Amino acid sequence: MSAAPVRNWAGNHGYRFGAFAEPTSLAELQEVVSQAERVRVLGTGHSFNALPDTTGTLVSLRRMPDAVRVDPQRAVAAVGGGVPYARVVTELHRRGWALPTTGSLPHISVAGAVATGTHGSGVGHQVLAGPVSAITTVLGDGSLHTARRGEPGFEGHVVALGATGVVVDLELDLVPTYDVVQQLHPGLTWRDLLADPAAVLALGSSVSVFTLWSGADDEPVGEVLVKQRTDADPATTPGRERLLTRLGDPRPPEAPSSVLGDGDNLTPRGSAGPWHTRMPHFRHDREPSWGDEQQSEWFVPLERAAEAVAAVRSVADVLAPALIAGELRSIGADDIWLSMVHGRDSLALHFTWRNDDALVGEAVRAVEAALAAYDARPHWGKVAGPVDVDRLYPQAADFRRLRRSLDPAGVFLNDHLERLGLA
Ligand SMILES: Cc1cc2nc3c(=O)[nH]c(=O)nc-3n(C[C@H](O)[C@H](O)[C@H](O)COP(=O)(O)OP(=O)(O)OC[C@H]3O[C@@H](n4cnc5c(N)ncnc54)[C@H](O)[C@@H]3O)c2cc1C
Structure with a gap:
């Protein structure tokens, strides 16, 4: 049996548990669960809060069959x-x-x-x-x-x-x-983003807008990472070519990203390759992201994306001391009861923070105040303030x-x- 995990991947949370178990078979797991008063599971520990904690037995399934x-x-x-x-x-x-x-x-x-x-x-x-x-x-x-x-x-x-x-x-x-090619464009201005965030986020099969939340209206937002399936028909997205020209030529594949840096942990740009080597930002055989960090993310209705982005931009000075990087993405609506995008196509506003509780606390309060008018739902696995689940999730009572x-x-x-x- 390996040692019990002490902290999460980011190191910002120390796990609390009474006992630790690593069953190697389903029967052993069933025995552990039936004998314990309280049980929680630990996955790979990439969440940023106390979700896996328990007063009873913390169970890891990493030694179970992985077929x-x-x-x-x-x-x-x-x-x-x-x-x-x-x-x-x-x-x-x-x-x-x-x-x-x-x-x-x-x-x-x-x-x-x-x-x-x-x-x-x-x-x-x-x-x-x-x-x-x-x-x-x-x-x-x-x-x-x-x-x-x-x-x-x-x-x-x-x-x-x-x-x-x-x-x-x-x-x-x-x-x-399927195959995917990804390109990083440096030229999108805040004015073009705010004119139609949904159109920018529809420029490819998967699009991320990376930003440090700084710059004037006619200055670049940061960078736009466009991942496009090679079998996609771009003609189905009206205005795509016109908007792409406003993003500027893609950075050469070897040029560092101004927001993500030049880490060798990023997946390759500028060439087509299998989906699993291009859809994630981070390579599976390297440590992802910055490491010594915390993360938060909120989800607002996509139709209110421009207002929500403008609201967060208005508190950019408060976020700056905590901010490492920001990312905007879109996700399609679903009917999963506790999904952060339940019932609404959504804009996700992600923040990677310095690993400093005081700075993060202040920044989180500022974003939550800025997004208060947009029914923002925080990511369950990241750092957030209190959540009014019954107001934000129509099926919270069904879940209970x-x-x-x-x-x-x-x-x-x-x-x-x-x-x-x-x-
Ligand atoms: C560098 C980095 C990048 C990230 N990028 C993204 C991103 O692109 N998009 C995004 O949405 N999130 C992102 N996240 C957040 C991450 O995806 C979530 O926190 C996710 O839950 C991590 O999975 P995990 O296995 O580490 O879960 P853990 O943190 O180990 O556990 C999370 C929760 O899942 C439960 N759980 C785990 N396994 C089981 C099981 N077998 N049965 C029952 N419950 C279980 C745990 O009890 C706990 O409540 C990122 C996090 C990091 C650190």
Whole structure:
């Protein structure tokens, strides 16, 4: 057995737990869960808050079987509850399959990403929980429970923050493998962005606007990373060519990004390559991002994107001492009860902060005040202030009912879920 993890990936949170377990089989996991009063699961530890904490047993599934089982007839793959995307995407590509989208890094576990509503970019894409068609959990008494898409309440099981049980198996819808080319454009001005943020974010299959939230109206926002499937038909996006010219020529592939730097952890630009080597920002075989950092993210309706961006821009001076980088992305609406994009195409405003609680606290309060008028939903896995779940999530009460029916003894509850109002 390896040592219990002490801190999360970023180092800004020390895990609290009574005992640590690393079962190597489903039977062993069921035994651990049925014997414990309280249980939480730790994925790959890339969240930035106390979601995995427990007064009971913290369970890691990293020693459980990690096979990726592909069913080509049904175009689905089944993966275990501890398997990271890095393993899944390589295996899928090898077998001629793909996922429609990815998050910015493949290092995270599929179950952890699904549990927190993790997402990539593109209004034509859903969050990573979107392609989940079946999910199997170990309940508090050690029994197995499977929920399938189409069954009542399925939408409550996917983004569930670990509150409905230990996820041991996920079935994911697949698409045929595809190639992607990504280009980094330096020239988008704030004026052009604010004129139509949704159009900018529709310039490719997946688009990220990176910004330091500085500069005047006619100065560049930062950089726009456009990832385009090589089989996409650009003609279907009206005005794309005209807007692309306003973004300026792409930076040469070897030139550093003014926001992301010149780290060798970034995926290649300027050449076409398989989806799993271009859709994430970060290479699977390097440490992602900056490391000594914290992150926050809020989701607002895409139709109010320009107002929300302007509101955050108005507090840029307050954010500056904490800010390492900002990123804007779009995501398509879904009907997943606790998805941050439930019921609305959304703009995601992401912030990478210095790892300083005081600076981050001040910056988070400033963004939340600026976005108060836009029903901003914070990312479940990142740093945020208090969340009014009943105001922001129309099906919060349905989620609580589902959670109580699956876990009447509250085995999978912790203080963080109580504070969120999801107990
Ligand atoms: C560098 C970096 C880049 C990131 N980029 C993005 C991004 O592009 N988009 C985005 O949306 N987010 C992003 N995130 C956030 C990240 O995707 C989420 O925090 C995600 O939850 C991390 O997965 P994990 O396996 O590390 O989860 P953990 O932090 O280990 O756990 C998160 C939650 O999932 C639960 N959980 C994990 N596994 C299971 C299981 N098997 N059964 C039940 N519950 C489980 C845990 O109990 C906990 O509540 C990023 C984070 C980092 C550090």
